[in-house]
Amino acid sequence: MTEPLILTEIHGDGERRTALIRINRPKQLNALNDALMVEMGQALIAFDRDDAIGCIVITGNEKAFAAGADIAAMAKYDYMHVHQTEYITRNWETLLQVRKPVIAAVAGFALGGGCELAMMCDFIIAADNAKFGQPEIKLGVIPGAGGTQRLPRAVGKSKTMDLVLTGRMMDATEAERAGLVSRIVAADKLIDEALSAAAIICGLSGPSVALAKACVNKSFEGGLRDGIDYERRIFHSLFATEDQKEGMDAFLSKRAPQFKQR
Numbered sequence: 001m002t003e004p005l006i007l008t009e010i011h012g013d014g015e016r017r018t019a020l021i022r023i024n025r026p027k028q029l030n031a032l033n034d035a036l037m038v039e040m041g042q043a044l045i046a047f048d049r050d051d052a053i054g055c056i057v058i059t060g061n062e063k064a065f066a067a068g069a070d071i072a073a074m075a076k077y078d079y080m081h082v083h084q085t086e087y088i089t090r091n092w093e094t095l096l097q098v099r100k101p102v103i104a105a106v107a108g109f110a111l112g113g114g115c116e117l118a119m120m121c122d123f124i125i126a127a128d129n130a131k132f133g134q135p136e137i138k139l140g141v142i143p144g145a146g147g148t149q150r151l152p153r154a155v156g157k158s159k160t161m162d163l164v165l166t167g168r169m170m171d172a173t174e175a176e177r178a179g180l181v182s183r184i185v186a187a188d189k190l191i192d193e194a195l196s197a198a199a200i201i202c203g204l205s206g207p208s209v210a211l212a213k214a215c216v217n218k219s220f221e222g223g224l225r226d227g228i229d230y231e232r233r234i235f236h237s238l239f240a241t242e243d244q245k246e247g248m249d250a251f252l253s254k255r256a257p258q259f260k261q262r
């Protein structure tokens with residue numbers, strides 16, 4: 001029997017729980033092939049639609065989050081194939097349709113498409129053994145899953161050029177200093193840390209969490225004025241929700257809010 005390409009688990013005991021997706025090609029350092037990305041996309045969409053899920057975590061194993069797109073598969077592709085099948089766009093970018101928060105819990109290698117997959121997530125929690133890089137230049141190509149666009153927004157032009165043009169790796173400390181990752185934890189605490197961040201998110205108002213994510217993405221992906229106008233419209237619209245009334249009333253009454261997810 002062939003091993004499943006991803007493993008999924010549900011964690012938590014509240015009304016809304018966390019879905020954990022583990023990338024599962026350990027022998028290939030979790031290199032990301034087409035079939036895996038299709039499966040991951042399907043799992044992500046199913047969790048996004050499931051009212052019992054409040055947050056999603058994507059992880060690999062202690063050695064590799066993912067060492068990139070599958071080079072053995074790509075080596076056979078030609079221009080017409082990648083163009084006609086919309087390689088990357090077709091299945092990797094399903095992740096970008098997810099409205100719930102997606103946390104990348106990264107241990108070991110996050111290289112090439114692995115680093116890009118982590119950057120498509122909403123934030124990255126890194127184990128102290130994490131290594132990030134965009135080594136595609138060494139294969140005679142360039143990052144192809146958004147790396148040349150998302151990395152400079154996260155770490156600035158100079159460090160991006162350094163990483164993309166030399167193909168070198170950076171460790172977790174450098175990645176945190178540069179702003180690529182939100183926190184570093186000991187490798188054996190990585191999943192616990194990601195699940196406790198996710199549990200906090202699960203306990204909040206789902207609609208405001210999804211809209212907060214959309215607003216931050218508007219800033220990350222677009223210009224300042226558009227982003228502020230978008231944020232203001234969303235902010236105003238949240239005053240139509242029951243959760244806004246409840247959240248503010250609970251604060252003033254010095255009690256914990258009981259969010260109704262509407």
Ligand code: CAA
Binds near residue numbers: 028031071111144
């Ligand atoms: N694709 C396919 N197989 C991969 C892989 C990848 N991206 N990365 C590692 N593997 C395989 C190796 O071929 C090897 O397989 P075999 O045992 O069958 O030989 C196995 O995983 C273990 O790898 P190594 O023996 O190389 O392990 P190492 O510890 O010596 O080195 C490493 C680790 C530095 C991460 C090295 O494996 C490496 O450089 N991998 C490639 C990294 C890379 O170039 N990533 C970018 C891919 S291109 C891309 O992602 C395009 C895009 O933007 C979408």
